[in-house]
Amino acid sequence: MIGAGMVGSAIGYGLAGQTIGGRRPRVLMLDGLDTDYRAAKANFGLVWVQGKGLGQPAYQRLSLAATLAWGEFARRLEADSGLPIAYEQNGGLNFCLGDAQMEARARQLDAWHAQTPEFQPSTVMLTRAELMRRYPSMRLGESVSGASLGALDGQVNPLKLMAALQSAFQRKGGELRSSRPVTEVEALPSGGFRIRAGDFAAEAGRVVISAGLGSSPLAAMVGLNVPLSPQRGQLLVTERLAPLLPLPASGLRQTAEGTVMVGVTQENVGYDLSTTSMAGARMARRALDILPDLGRARLVRHWACLRIMTPDGAPVYAASPNCPGVDVATCHSGVTLASLHAGIYAEALLQGSGNQALPTLFHDFHQERFHDRPVQKAA
Missing domain, CATH: 3.30.9.10 (D-Amino Acid Oxidase, subunit A, domain 2)
Structure with missing residues (x-):
């Protein structure tokens, strides 16, 4: 694992302690420097689905699947790490200031629900009066006209989540090395890969690049053009x-x-x-x-x-065609998608290589979409 941020730590946790053909793989996670650009430092801690993926049904389905998996994921992670992560799924609000915002939000969510008719609607619009009846202790400003309420939305302490992922990873036998920013990924003639991080080097049969903004130059070393x-x-x-x-x-x-x-x-x-x-x-x-x-x-x-x-705001999950055995995973929604990264995504990585080895939920997120057709920005 190259990168031990929210995405890399979740995938690493999902990989550690698993078995392939009766054997347990050794998983090494290399982290960068504390001074690196780390998205986790500004994480709001929302496990969020309402409105996400408007105009991109595949991203909406991915977010819905992740949110539905979060309850069991949180229970398992707390048991494996021994640490509380303060996860709650009591719903989430998107406040509207004025009637125009209320009307625009209602139209937006109607279109969002219409994208995935196989799912029951998970959001409702609440007027100011309905908000005050439901939450009488909440004193609202005069300009609040109402809010959308997402039943599936929730929150978690992002610092505790990160600590729990890394603790559980190590408890399951994973090895974490900090202050090891990777500078080179080299395919070996005999198979496998050599990873260099300064004066440190390691060899591995499989590599996952999840190094945040550093993923693009590393992916280019294995023939993947991932614009970030x-x-x-x-x-x-x-x-x-x-x-x-x-x-x-x-x-x-x-x-x-x-x-x-x-x-x-x-x-x-x-x-x-x-x-x-x-x-x-x-x-x-x-x-x-x-x-x-x-x-x-x-x-x-x-x-x-x-x-x-990414150019369209959605994640990238891609396997290198030039160097089979190297995968790239990156997104800006690392908290919400953590349940899938530690679950079905990590399981798929263990079972095989290549984009078609991933569950169908991930098939629309190969980086070639940026080069094959016009990009539409996700909401």
Whole structure:
């Protein structure tokens, strides 16, 4: 495993402790430096499906399957790691400010549900009055006209999730080496691959590249053109507060510890990790429009990190045609998709090589889609 972020750690956990033909594979996970661009540093911790994949039914189905698998995945991970991850699936809200936003959100979700008629609708629109009846302790700002409620949505502590994935990986016999940024993937004439990370080298019969924004140059070494770009996300977090928000919301959630996270921006500014007062003010203003009681809270931190984005916003799962045995897995939705990465995706990797060895859920996410046809951006 090249990369030990949210995606790599989930896949590594799914691979460790498994058996192939009665034998247990040895799994080595190589992580980069603490100063690397790590998307997990800006993770909001949402296990989210409502509205995801609008215009891309395959991505919608993938997200729905992942969310439905999360309950069992969370139970298994906590048992394997011995660590709590604070997972809750009580639903999630997307607040609308004004009637125009309510109407637009309703139309959007109607179109989203129509893409996958095989699934029962999982979201409903709630008026302001309905919100206040359901959640009487939530004091809303005057401009809140209502919200969409996604029954399948939930939240998890992303730091605890990461710790649990890596702990369970090692408990199952996996080896994790930190501060080993991989610089070369070389196919050996006799079969297998040599991986170099500075003065460290290892040989393996199979390789999975899941190194975030570093995946593109590594994938190119095995003949895969995987276009990735950074997208800056800025976040705010408050001091610990009494309960204000009973459910996680898009861009707003209160953690189990009481802090309120506010975010996140979507900025195409290259590899710039700066925070900006303009973005902070915009995020704070919207949060106050929804929950005016936040006006009395003290801001503790404002930071930014870079997401991993493909041209259409959807994941990439690809096997190298030039170097059979090397796979690339990357996405910007590592928390939601963790249940599949540690489950059916890892199981498929153990069973065979090549894109057709993957379950059909993953077949539409080969990187060739960027080179064969026009790209449509996912919602």
